[in-house]
Every structure is written in structure tokens, then in C-alpha cells.
Amino acid sequence: MSTWSCFHLAMPFLCGVLFSKVVGHATLKAKLIGNIREGRVAHAQLFMGPRGGGDLPMALAYAQYLLCADRDTVDACGKCPSCAQMAKLEHPDLHLMFPIYFREKLKPEQQVCEPFTAQWRQAILAEPYTDIEQWRDQLESENKQLRMGVGIAQEIQRKLSLRSFMGGYKVMVIWLPELMDTAAANKLLKVLEEPETNTVFLLVSTDAEQLLATILSRAQLTKVPALRPSDLAEALLERFPEIVKDEAMAIALRSEGDLLDAVDMANKGEEELFVFFRDWLRCCYRREVAAVAEFAEAFQKMGRERQKSLIRYGLYLIRQCTLQWQQVPELVRVLGQEQDFVQNFSKLLNDDNVNGIRNELETAHLHIERNANPKILFTDLSYKLMGLLRMAIPS
Numbered sequence: 001m002s003t004w005s006c007f008h009l010a011m012p013f014l015c016g017v018l019f020s021k022v023v024g025h026a027t028l029k030a031k032l033i034g035n036i037r038e039g040r041v042a043h044a045q046l047f048m049g050p051r052g053g054g055d056l057p058m059a060l061a062y063a064q065y066l067l068c069a070d071r072d073t074v075d076a077c078g079k080c081p082s083c084a085q086m087a088k089l090e091h092p093d094l095h096l097m098f099p100i101y102f103r104e105k106l107k108p109e110q111q112v113c114e115p116f117t118a119q120w121r122q123a124i125l126a127e128p129y130t131d132i133e134q135w136r137d138q139l140e141s142e143n144k145q146l147r148m149g150v151g152i153a154q155e156i157q158r159k160l161s162l163r164s165f166m167g168g169y170k171v172m173v174i175w176l177p178e179l180m181d182t183a184a185a186n187k188l189l190k191v192l193e194e195p196e197t198n199t200v201f202l203l204v205s206t207d208a209e210q211l212l213a214t215i216l217s218r219a220q221l222t223k224v225p226a227l228r229p230s231d232l233a234e235a236l237l238e239r240f241p242e243i244v245k246d247e248a249m250a251i252a253l254r255s256e257g258d259l260l261d262a263v264d265m266a267n268k269g270e271e272e273l274f275v276f277f278r279d280w281l282r283c284c285y286r287r288e289v290a291a292v293a294e295f296a297e298a299f300q301k302m303g304r305e306r307q308k309s310l311i312r313y314g315l316y317l318i319r320q321c322t323l324q325w326q327q328v329p330e331l332v333r334v335l336g337q338e339q340d341f342v343q344n345f346s347k348l349l350n351d352d353n354v355n356g357i358r359n360e361l362e363t364a365h366l367h368i369e370r371n372a373n374p375k376i377l378f379t380d381l382s383y384k385l386m387g388l389l390r391m392a393i394p395s
């Protein structure tokens with residue numbers, strides 16, 4: 001995973017996975033909460049939905065709400081001892097099962113989740129909207145197949161034999177049970193057929209067709225559909241403060257309710273803007289007139305919305321450079337390539353040019369909105385920046 005996606009995926013789930021942190025699905029949340037409040041807690045439940053729709057975060061929010069000692073009508077409290085443990089996904093009555101790769105030299109019954117649990121927790125807390133590919137990347141498993149075998153089925157049985165630590169529910173989250181092999185699935189089925197009191201299974205699946213029909217028939221189904229475009233756009237705006245509403249909506253529509261796809265698109269779009277902006281400024285600084293003309297051509301071809309995005313993104317980066325230049329680097333929020341750029345470019349700023357650069361970009365944005373000729377505007381802007389950046393060089 002690139003530093004880009006790390007930056008934008010990193011949403012601090014400091015209070016665990018609260019319902020309020022789960023994107024959209026307001027009606028479904030209300031229904032789940034209502035069920036718990038009325039004491040209707042099915043022993044085996046299947047949260048099922050397409051990639052990026054939020055089935056796993058929804059199941060985890062459900063678990064946190066169920067275990068919370070001080071829940072209200074809309075969410076877990078986020079503060080009680082139980083929530084504090086959920087904040088790290090370390091609640092002793094929360095058991096986490098997920099697919100792993102099989103390690104050589106270990107017997108089938110030794111292939112268990114335990115050695116990977118800390119890593120899974122960390123991955124899910126950083127981004128509960130995840131999929132099997134991202135988990136495989138995290139594991140650096142060299143593209144080995146991820147699966148759940150009898151070792152994990154036995155691990156589930158062992159964990160069930162433990163008494164509840166807090167005296168309440170024991171919750172067993174099984175992520176992607178469709179990746180269980182037949183022997184493991186049959187063992188799980190046995191467990192589901194003999195419900196224990198106060199034990200809740202939350203199966204989270206994106207591909208129920210691969211699940212044993214008998215398991216399906218044992219579980220109460222909660223469908224977590226793809227996100228509504230408006231909800232997804234809102235989530236994007238929270239993660240990408242630089243993008244505007246229209247852009248977020250366009251991405252939300254293109255990604256068809258898949259938050260992972262949408263974040264990918266936004267990251268990719270932003271990285272392209274970064275490379276363009278960095279290389280263009282470099283040419284301005286070096287006064288490479290021919291190269292600047294080529295950038296103006298490319299700028300013209302971008303289309304108006306993208307041109308505005310580029311300028312807005314440039315303003316954002318210049319703001320970060322200004323903070324760096326003002327010696328308040330603790331306010332600078334960039335990572336990776338952006339960070340290198342900010343460190344280098346901020347050295348070119350001074351009292352004479354810092355406001356000028358920002359003003360020129362703001363004016364350019366305004367003129368694009370007013371339908372100025374993009375090529376002329378961009379060329380003009382480039383020459384103005386050349387002049388301003390020259391001020392950086394002591395004469």
C-alpha cells in the first residue's frame with residue numbers, strides 16, 4: 001500500500017467502531033439498535049454485503065453496542081470499560097476470526113488466527129473498510145492463498161469454552177467464513193447447531209454463495225448494501241478535505257457505492273495532481289520555457305473541473321509549504337512525496353513572494369470559473385510564478 005492511501009485511510013477509530021463512525025445506512029443502524037434494545041439478539045447472524053459497503057464495520061459496531069455497559073438509544077457510549085477495550089478491539093469477550101495463510105511446517109490444526117490477531121486488529125482499527133486483498137497485502141504473504149481450516153474451527157471451539165470475562169455476551173466475529181474449507185465449515189455448523197446462552201456469532205461475508213447452505217440457513221441475515229452516493233460522497237469529503245462536493249459526488253457515483261474503490265480513485269486522482277503540480281513548478285523555477293508550454297497544453301486538455309481541482313490542490317500544498325516556512329511544521333499534514341515537496345519548496349518562500357504565489361493561484365481559480373482561455377491563463381500564471389520564484393534566489 002502506498003503512503004498515499006495510508007494517509008487517507010488512516011481514520012482514527014479512537015472510540016472503537018461506533019455506529020456513528022459507520023458510513024451511511026441510517027435505517028439499518030436504527031433497526032439493529034432497536035433489536036438489541038428489545039432483547040432480540042439472534043445467536044447466529046450473517047452480515048452480508050458487497051465490497052466497500054461496510055458489512056465488517058457494521059458488525060463491529062453491533063458488537064461494541066452489544067457489549068457496552070452504558071449504551072443510549074443511538075450508539076455505544078465510547079467511554080465505559082467495555083468500550084475502552086473495544087477501542088483497541090481487545091475486549092476479552094470479543095473473539096476475532098479471519099482468513100490466514102498456511103505456514104509451512106505447521107500441521108493443519110496448528111494453522112490458527114492467534115499469531116495474526118494483533119496484526120488484524122491494527123489493520124481493522126486503521127481501516128475497518130477492508131477486503132481480502134488489502135489484508136493479504138498487510139500480511140505480506142507473498143500472494144499465498146488465504147483460508148480458514150480445521151485449526152481455526154478448533155480455535156473457535158476452544159474460545160467458546162471460555163467463560164465470559166465480563167459476565168455478559170461473548171461475541172465471535174468471523175470475517176469471510178466463505179473461505180473456510182469444508183471440514184472447518186462443518187465444524188462451525190456443529191457449533192451453530194448447539195447454541196450456548198449469551199454467545200453471539202457475527203459472520204461477515206461478501207460472497208454468501210460460497211457459504212454452506214446449511215450455515216446460511218442457521219444465521220439471521222442482515223444485508224449491508226452498497227453505500228448510497230450521497231453518503232459515500234460525505235465520507236469522501238471527510239477523508240479528503242481538499243476535494244469539493246461535486247467531485248466527491250462524481251467519484252461516489254463512479255464507484256457504485258464501494259468505499260474502497262472511491263478512496264482508491266480519490267487517491268489516484270490526487271497523486272496525478274501532485275505530480276503535475278510538482279513538475280510544473282520545478283519547470284517554472286528553472287525557467288524552462290519550452291516545458292512550461294507543454295504543461296499549458298496538458299492543462300488545456302484537462303477540462304475545467306480538473307483544472308480547478310489542480311489549482312485548489314496547488315493552493316493546499318502551498319499552504320502546507322507556508323506553514324513549514326513559518327516554522328510551524330507540527331501543523332503540516334502531508335506524508336510521503338508531498339512531504340519531500342513541502343520541505344524543499346518551502347525553502348523558496350520568503351516575505352516577498354509567499355502572498356504573491358497564493359494570490360496568483362487564487363486569481364487563476366477565479367478566472368477558470370469565469371471561462372478564461374485555459375492555455376493563455378496557464379501560460380500567464382507560469383510566467384508570473386517564474387518571476388515570484390526568482391525572488392527566492394539571493395542576488
Ligand SMILES: [Zn+2]
Pocket residue numbers: 067068069070071076077078079080081082083
Ligand atoms: Zn460503552
